[in-house]
Amino acid sequence: MLKVKVPEELPMGAHRYKTYLSEWAEKHDRSGAVVHDKLQIFIAPGAEPSVLMESYSHELVHIIGRVFCVHLDEREVDSLAEGLTQFLRDGLGIEFDWSNIETIKANLPIAVDKLPTRRSPISSAEAKQAARAAIAKRTAGTT
Ligand SMILES: [Zn+2]
Numbered sequence: 001m002l003k004v005k006v007p008e009e010l011p012m013g014a015h016r017y018k019t020y021l022s023e024w025a026e027k028h029d030r031s032g033a034v035v036h037d038k039l040q041i042f043i044a045p046g047a048e049p050s051v052l053m054e055s056y057s058h059e060l061v062h063i064i065g066r067v068f069c070v071h072l073d074e075r076e077v078d079s080l081a082e083g084l085t086q087f088l089r090d091g092l093g094i095e096f097d098w099s100n101i102e103t104i105k106a107n108l109p110i111a112v113d114k115l116p117t118r119r120s121p122i123s124s125a126e127a128k129q130a131a132r133a134a135i136a137k138r139t140a141g142t143t
Pocket of ligand 1: 062
């Protein structure tokens with residue numbers, strides 16, 4: 001496997017998103033979160049390497065959607081992130097190195113709590129509701 005350092009700052013469009021390993025995300029059983037208004041990505045640090053990579057890919061797809069105005073629901077984001085992760089890991093033999101990324105205790109907006117956790121199974125009805133909520137969150141600044 002080729003180790004590639006996760007960049008502290010991710011350029012996307014006219015913006016630069018800063019990445020943190022976030023104990024907050026782990027405590028709330030979330031794999032990750034992105035706060036667009038603050039240009040911050042939070043990834044839960046305790047997961048297996050493939051889960052960390054998929055979580056980062058997931059937030060990356062959210063950012064691409066937001067910055068380039070592609071309207072994706074949560075399930076579409078998950079699917080694209082899984083495919084991207086598989087390509088990076090199995091297609092290119094890449095493994096992420098998180099040594100550049102700061103670990104913090106972050107306080108995210110309370111609205112993020114209302115999104116489903118990625119580790120819990122959700123029904124189709126819940127998925128649709130979560131997708132609608134995620135789209136609504138874009139205007140509020142978090143996904
Ligand atoms: Zn998401």
